[in-house]
Amino acid sequence: MGEIHDKESEAILNSLKDDFLVTDMNGVITRVTSSMKRAYDAEGETLVGRSVYELEEEGFFTPIVTPLVKTKQERVTVTQTTRTGKNFLVTGVPVYNDNGDLWRVATYSHDITELVKMRKHLEEIEGEMERVQNELAHMRHQYLEEHGFIAHSEEIKKCLETASRVAPTDVNVLLLGESGVGKTEVAKMIHKESSRADGPFIEVNCGAIPETLFEAELFGYEGGAFTGSAQKGKVGLAELAEGGTLFLDEVGELSLNHQVKVLKFIQEKQFYKVGGRKPIHVDFRLLSATNQPLEKRVSENQFREDLFYRLNVVPVRIPPLRERTADLIPLIEHFIKMFNEKYNRTCSLNDQVLQWLVRQPWPGNARELMNLLERLIVTAPSKAITTSDLPKEAAKYPNSPDPTKSLQEQLESFEAAILREAKQTVKTTTAMSDMLGISQPSVVRKLKKYNID
Incomplete structure (x- = not known):
């Protein structure tokens, strides 16, 4: 009868899906399922009668669970590694006799080799993701350091x-x-990312140079070319751009007379100094910028059409700050940090000031925002900047924020108000786009968004 009982127990054990093993208090194996042998690649070996301590020393598997169960007198689970590199989740269960004494340790195991591999692979992926995120953060920081851009909004990203x-x-x-959107910064970025990055970046502000001096400043002059000129002459800005980038800022301010000379210079890549007779060849890349509607000026015969097409090979429109609402908070934080460091201050804005700032239209764009924040940092009587610290001219902007609404709700409310006012002033979406400085499709999309008929 005992033999029949043993065979029945063995059959039951082998029918279990789990790999099963039983040891006595000395760690000697008394029962083991055939699936356990297969799992541990020991089908041709006799495990019954062998000690788990010896098997561990031989590298068969480690760690063993029997001594842990004996010590703790409770269920214990460990992760076990076999000699073939497999991984098992092994649980040891204490078995007591009729006297309540620990008699056997029954262990069952699950093959988790693939799970361990997956976990390791996942950890590698997470590590790679963290590395990429850190790299992107570094690149964003470097981009900000090198080019001075906060680019969270889709508009500026494009x-x-x-x-x-x-x-x-x-x-x-x-x-x-518009003025203050960062045209010069974009021009510098283009230069730094070009093959001419090691060459000079020469900026010519066409609106700041007096008309009578423009040609001499751009092309230079020979000694004694005109009254008051230096005896040794002067090298012009165009010649200084050799091998680099020439940036004509505010190009829309050029007079018709100077437009002709600039066009010829761009086409031929050569010029004559004032009072000179020898042509000077220059290798440069041309960038230009304007806040004026050049096409309109062309139609009004205020700007040469041939020069316009020469300049306008690739137009890049930089959106105004009012179209970049996602950049407002990051810009504010950036400027606050920058001016705190510059002036050795530790100022911060309270919520009311912050909400007031994001409600403003900022017609002067990032430059206006930067100037105001610098003024607040320098003049604030305490570390906490409040609405009482805002300049008097702030009255021209909308009143204090509504604390019952979220920041996004207030921004949308303000944008909708601007659109309604514009629609009352002009009737067509094209006229509205000209008035607001945004594209006509953007006007149509925003009118639909706010249900403005």
Whole structure:
């Protein structure tokens, strides 16, 4: 009868899906399922009668669970590694006799080799993701350090992506946008990402140079070319751009007379100094910028059509700050940090000031925002900047924020108000786009968004 009982127990054990093993208190194996042998690659070996301590010393598997169960007198689970590199989740269960004494340790195991591999692979992926995220954060920080851009909004991202795509070429780029949007910074970015990055970046502000001196400043002059000129003459800005980038800022301010000379210079890549007779050849890449509607000026005969097309090979429009609402908070934080460091301050904005700032239209764009924040940092009587610290001229902007609404709700409310006012002033979406400085499709999309008929 005992033999029949043993066979029945053995059959039951072998029918279990789990790999099963039983040891006595000395760690000697008394029962083991055939599936356990297969799992541990020991089908041709006799495990019954062998000690788990010896098997561990031989590297069969480690760690063993029997001594842990004996010590703790409770269920114990460990992760076990076999000699073939497999991984098992092994649980040891104490078995007591009729006297309540620990009699056997029954262990069952699950093969988790694939799970361990998957976990390791997942950890590698997570590590790679962390590395990429850190690299991206570093690149964003480096991008900000090198180019001075906060680019969270899709509008500015598209602009910068276009600028980056054309940067490696020598194509002429015309940067369009209102004053203060960062046209000069984009021009510098294009230069730094171009093959001419090691060459000079020469900026010519066409609106700041007096008309009578423009040609002498751009092309230079020979000694004694005119009354008051230096005896040794002067090298012009154009000649200084050799091997680099020439940036004509505010190009829309050029007089018709100077437009002719600039066009000839761009076409031929050569010029004559004032009072000179020898042509000077210059190798440069041309970038230009304007806040004026050049096409309109062309139609009004205020700007040469041939020069416009020469400049406008690749137009890049830089959106105004009011179209970049996602960049407002990051810009504010950036400027606060920058001016705190510059002036050795530790100022911060309270919520009311912050909400007031994000409600403003900022017609002067990032430059206006930067100037105001610098003023607040310098003049604030305490570390906490409140609405009482805002300048008096702030009254021209909308009143204090509504604390019952979220920041996004207030931004949308303000944008909707601007659109309604614009629609009352002009009737067509095209006229509205000209008035607001955004594209006509953007006007249509925003009118639909706010249900403005």
